[in-house]
Amino acid sequence: MFLSVFDMFKVGIGPSSSHTMGPMVAAARFLEMLRHSPFHPTGLRARLHGSLAFTGVGHATDRAVTLGLAGFTPEDFDAEAAESALAAIRSLRQVTPPGLPALRFDPGTDLVFDYGPPLPGHANGMVLLALDAQGDVLLQETYYSVGGGFVLTAAELGGESAAAPPAQVPYPFRTAAEMLAMASRSGKSIAEMKRANELAFRSPRALEDGLARIWAVMTACIDRGLATDGILPGGLKVRRRAHGIHQALLREAGLNMIAPHTINDWMSVYAMAVNEENAAGGQVVTAPTNGAAGVVPAVIRYWLDHVPGSGHARIGEFLLTAAAIGGLVKHNASISGAECGCQAEVGSAAAMAAAGLAAVMGGTPEQVENAAEIALEHHLGMTCDPVKGLVQVPCIERNGLGAIKAVSAASLALRGDGQHLVPLDACIETMRQTGQDMSEKYKETSLGGLAVNVPNC
Secondary structure, X not given: OOOOHHHHOOEEEOXXXXXXXXXXXXXXXXXXXXXXOOOOOOEEEEEEEEHHHHOOOOOOHHHHHHHHHOOXXXXXXXXXXXXXXXXXXXXXXXXXXOOOOOEEOOHHHHEEEOOOOOOOOOOEEEEEEEEOOOOOEEEEEEXXXXXXXXXXXXXXXXXXXXXXOOOOOOOOOOOHHHHHHHHHHHOOOHHHHHHHHHOOOOOHHHXXXXXXXXXHHHHHHHXXXXXXXXXXXXXXXXXXXXXXXXXXXXXXXXXXXXXXXXHHHHHHHHHHHHHHHHHOOOEEEOOOOOOOOOHHHHHHHHHHHHOOOOOHHHHHHHHHHHHHHHHHHHHHOOOOHHHHOHHHOHHHHHHHHHHHHHHHOOXXXXXXXXXXXXXXHOOOOOOEOOHHHOOOOOHHHHHHHHHHHHHHHHHHHHHOOOOOOOOHHHHHHHHHHHHHHOOHHHEOOOOOOHHHHOOOO
16 A cells, blocks of 8 residues: 555645645546547536535635636645636636647536535545537536545446556555564564655655655645635635734744643644635645645654754654555545545644654654554544534634644653553544444534534625
8 A cells, every 4th residue: 555645745736636626636536538529528527426516615616617627736736816817717618738629618507516425436536527509418427525635436336447567565564563573574663664764755855855845834834824814715704813823823922921731732723824825725735635734744843843852854754654644544444524524634634743753862663653543543533524524613723623633642742661452543543433333424514513502694
C-alpha cells in the first residue's frame, strides 16, 4: 500500500476538499475524456447526489463544478480569473474549456441537485454528461469524491478498471502493525521508511522541494488568517476571530501576562486562522482534508514557535510521519466526513499531527504510533453537522481543539514507552465501523445535530 505524502497533502482551495476540490478534479477528468472521445458534444450537464447535493451550495460545489467544466483546477486556481469566468458563464450560458469547442452549460438548469437517495458507491456522488444538440446523452461518467480531494470513477471505486500494479516500494506497510514490524527490522524511523518509499518515484531534490512547498503554503495560510479580519461569506455572518485573538496574545506577551493555559490559545489561533481562510475560499493544503486543514499546520507552528530546540530542518520529518499515519487511516477506513463523520476528518488530522510531533520530539516508532492512536481514539464518534452546510460552525473551532488534543496525545505518548492497550489498527477499524453505523443525518448532510438546532439566519 502506497499513498504519497503529496496525496495526503495537496495544495488547493477552500472550503472543502471533498465538495470543492473533488468535484473540480472530476470535471477536469471528464473534460480530458471528452478531448479523447470520438463524439462531438455541444452541451454539458452535471447531477449532484447525496452530500454533494445537500450541502453543495454551502461548500461551493456548484461553483467548483462550473469552474471545473471551464478548465479550472485546484492546484493552480486563480480567484480573480475564476470570478470573471463565472460571470461570463452565467451571461453566455456556455463554458469554453481549453482544447474543446464552446459547450452549452447554464448553471441554473444544467447543474442539478438531486436530493433523492445517494448513489450506491459513496455519499459524495456526481454524474457528468455530454449532450448533443437535441439534448441526448453522448457520453457520461459517474464520479465519487471520496475525501481529501481524491476522486474515483464508479469503475475505479468498484475495482473494475484495469488498475496499475501495486506500487513497488521498499516498505509497503498496509497496517500500523506492519509499519512497526518493518521499523523494528530495518532500524529506521517511520519518516525514514516513508522517505525511502517516496524516493522510489521522485528524486531527493523533488521530494525536498515538494515538502518545502507544502509547508510554505501552510504557514502562509496561517499568516493570512492571522492578519485578516471581517465577516466570512455564506450568510451565517460568522466573524473571523483569529486576528483579534492573535493581537490579544501578542499584547499579553509584551506585558508578560502569560498564564499557563495560554499556550492552548496559541495552538487554537493558528488552526482557526487556517480554517477561516478555508471558509473564505482561500488557498489551503489538505491535511488530510480542507475541513481539517488547520490541525497539522497549527501543531507544526506551535512546535516551531513555542518549543525549544525545534527547527525548520525537521519539518519534512514531521510531514512524512504524518502522511504515513494518514495513509493508514485512508487505506483502512476513511478521511471523508460524508462517509464517517468528522472523526474521519479532524480525528485523522489530530492523529497525523500527534504522530508528527512525537517523531520530531524524539519519539520511537512505538511512541509515534501510540500518539496517533490516543489522538484518534478521543475523536471517535464525532459527527459532521455543519450549520447551513458551511465549513464554519463547528468546523473552525473544532480544528483548534483538534490541535490541542494532538499535542496532548503526543505528550502522553512520550511519557510512556510505546506499550499501550489499544493498537492504532484497532482504533482505525473502530472508526470505520462507527462511521458505517452512524446515521446519515450526522455525515455532512446538515440534516441533524447542530445544523438543525442552530438558527441559520
